[in-house]
Amino acid sequence: MASMLQPQIILLKEGTDTSQGKAQLVSNINACTAVADVVRTTLGPRGMDKLIHDDKGSVTISNDGATIMKLLDIVHPAAKILVDIAKSQDSEVGDGTTTVVLLAGEFLKEAKPFVEDGVHPQNLIRSYRTACNLAIEKIKEIAVSIEGKSLEEKKSLLAKCAATTLSSKLIGGEKEFFASMVVDAVIAIGNEDRLNMIGIKKVPGGNMRDSFLVNGVAFKKTFSYAGFEQQPKKFLNPKILLLNIELELKSEKENAEIRLSDPSQYQSIVDAEWNIIYDKLDKCVKSGAKIVLSRLAIGDLATQYFADRDIFCAGRVAEEDLNRVAAAAGGTIQTSVNNIIDEVMGTCEIFEEKQVGNERFNIFSGCPSGRTATIVLRGGADQFIEEAERSLHDAIMIVRRALKNSTVVPGGGAIDMEISRYLRQHARTIAGKSQLFINSYAKALEVIPRQLCDNAGFDATDVLNKLRQKHALPSGEGAPYGVDINTGGIADSFANFVWEPSVVKINAINAATEAACLILSVDETVKNPKSESAQGEAAASAMGGRGRGGGFPGRGRGMRRR
């Protein structure tokens, strides 16, 4: 009786939503599995694309795991972790974003029955961690190094890696074409770490094969003034002057005002302004430059001045393009036209203004230092080019990673099967519960080949059994076998050049395990009601913003106005 009379202790604010214990854990797992299910179908060369509208009406068609996860706008707190690992995989290695989400989802799914049966999550976590370390060691062991090969050989090996990445994308049909383009681009920038030295320009129209690589810089014709068309449009070995100043007849200082008490100076002010601009132009011409580029405007006066002297100029060049020209042509960007020496001017073999699709492009090719490359992408629709750009970005990242950590593993699910087999084998040597957990981890890894089959419409069980059998061969010769996407059987991925850089796999397994462990270790979610109402408020103020701004500070009023 006494206990019933005791008043209830109120610890949290009213409306706080707490859920805890096993039920909460299971519900989190369910949410994560649901998210993994969304991206599931995008895996592999037979993976499908998603078309996602956002509320602003813009549309994305994509096959890239990270892009899809980002656009899904996930609010579930546990499922958000999956978005984060996809993002981290994207920024770390650039590819394998679908894989990482899928693996994490599968690890959790395998853990679910154990949790329901009352296994303490920490036990699971410990075993998963062990399994993860074992898996990574195994990858390192299997990985084949491409170090020490000649450049030509290396190039073709890298192209294989890029082709594997591209095969799952929309541009998969032309993967060899793009793979070699990507490799050329990456090799061109050498060991330079700045990825922005590879420019990707998108021009709607044409087909994919019309895309081309410029060994130098290309950018769209900038806004031009009258007189531009009278300039020559092709040069061989020109000197290129790069500027960051305006070449325009205008007041030298903003908001300046000149007060003349002595009218005799009036004319000198007029002359002074003209002299300033002519002096600048004259210096540009005297420097011997044949091409003048500026990040700021080059006005009509300057355009005509240059046209008279057979010099090509372009104003308002985007900063990144200008930087690329500077890196490629070997010049430096000048902020003044005084004392221009030959060293600060760049050069290239050929400069030309060319028609690409509906646009005119300025193309600088055959640059001496060659530390830049520009890929001009063509395609039938805007979304197509956008997706192609994302795919190429993945491929570029892969090639760069492979160039640095030059080890590769067989793809097509082969490596996953091999790790799975290894872990199962290892599990048998362990006494205790851990054996079960590591076994389930091993089973979860099989999701990659299984999903590859599912997406391609093959009988997954059948293919998987064949693969298990191959991998279980004691000689170990079956290790590189993976799913053969063309026939629906199995094939030696290594011999078929389905290669992935090992760093992609290592990172994916690591990130997925960590995410799974993180979610498993959560047993209570406290959802603060305030954040909820703050959201509502934000929405209300967005809707009824005018009402509040108009002198009704009452929040309720704003709400009612909806």
Next chain:
Amino acid sequence: MALAFDEYGRPFIILKEQDQKTRLRGIEAQKANISAGKAVARILRTSLGPKGMDKMLQSPDGDVTITNDGATILEQMDVDNQIAKLMVELSRSQDYEIGDGTTGVVVMAGALLEQAEHLLERGIHPIRIAEGYEMASRIDVEHLEHIAQKFDFAPTNIEPLVQTCMTTLSSKMQVVNRCKRPLAEISVKAVLSVADLERKDVNLDLIKVEGKLGGKLEDTELIYGITVDKDMSHPQMPKQIQDAKIAILTCPFEPPKPKTKHKVDIDTVEKFQTLRQQEQKYFDDMVQKCKWFFSGGGVGGRYWYTPLQFWGRQLVLILMFVQDVGATLVICQWGFDDEANHLLMHRNLPAVRWVGGVELELIAIATGGRIVPRFQELTPEKLGRAGLVREKSFGTTKDKMLYIEHCANSRAVTIFIRGGNKMMIEETKRSIHDALCVARNLIRNNSIVYGGGSAEISCSIAVEAAADKHPGYAIRAFADALDSVPMALAENSGLQPIETLSAVKSQQIKENNPHFGIDCNDVGTNDMREQNVFETLIGKQQQILLATQVVKMILKIDDVISPSDF
């Protein structure tokens, strides 16, 4: 849209505002996408070919467009569906890249989608279909190259080019059809005069296409020079100038002012005098260069001593200078006031004011002149030259235009279109644009294939033959889709589609001659070579590749997530 439910059947809130989103997935999504794409293609289908019909489109603000140009129709339709938008972009890409065949590419894509739908119903994996299409398109493109013919043209022999442009124009509006021959000739001549044959580069910006209401289509002409929709600044100025020397100015007719905000304090008469003297000196200096002034031209004297005519005096000095350099016509980017106008007239120096920057540039290119920013910099070398400058008025209206013709260097030309109504002129402009693009493409690559659906039929036969060697249904489906273009041509021409197509097909196979097509114009022969119906090879190849590419993209989507109010 809920992704998952808990054990009580309540949905998890995983996505932001997830109950306001809809999701279509799997085969349903593909079906919905395909039917959207097909719907777009169906609209354009009737516009294909020489007997294709036009569409009338009314924009939200009431403007009416009548056209049968695929890209224009789709652009104006303002579609909302995402897949339909892809079709619009497909047509636009063809327009950007080739400029012609914008209807054909959409019809082709629609046919491919239709075939894909059948295959999907049979349970074939969409990516398999896409791969089959891709392989077929490659076979197709190779085959096109195989049946293509090269022909040579020279600036002296433009006949082949004209023939190809005529094929393009024949599919346009009937009114254009009427005088396609002269229009084709105009287009070809225009392109050839701006083309850089060495680099195989044509900048279409240098061809100005201008239209003016009134007259008839036959009055359309090619002007080796520029027309400007302006008239002489003073009605009494001469209307015609032979061997004009043109000063192209970007400065107003007044003494230069500083660009910086300035203020001159004048509180005494002396200061005013000084200021005046300054300006006077400026012009004196300028006039130093002007021999005419010193060699005894006394006319200016009248103004010299009249303080009230202060500004006018300066002006006249400017004019004298301009004339002394040798200019007989002034084209000015800015305006000038009535006084200046009067003086120009008085000094017999015709002038045109308020000419836009783009036109100014074209005039400079056409006449070989230079644009001059300051009077001081005017030299005889910077003057442009034109054989004839005349002002032409039209009909009974007061509209006048300035023709600058017979230019020294006609690297910029104008096509001047006349027509009975505005819509017709607009449509003619679009047709001419297509013809120009075709001519440009031929300069870049002088291979042609025969039109009238003959290329498609020939490809269909080739792809079908290849389908026997490769496994899969998709390649055969591609061959069927190829048939739909000649089929639509026949349908639109009022022929029996199936009968005509099969007749032509069997004829092609029997005689092993890829030149047989649909006789849309009822000439009496099926041989497109005799009918002189050509299309460019790259245009045709581009159509196939683009259509395949977009169809592949549509087939690859299996999940559509959108806000439900869409």
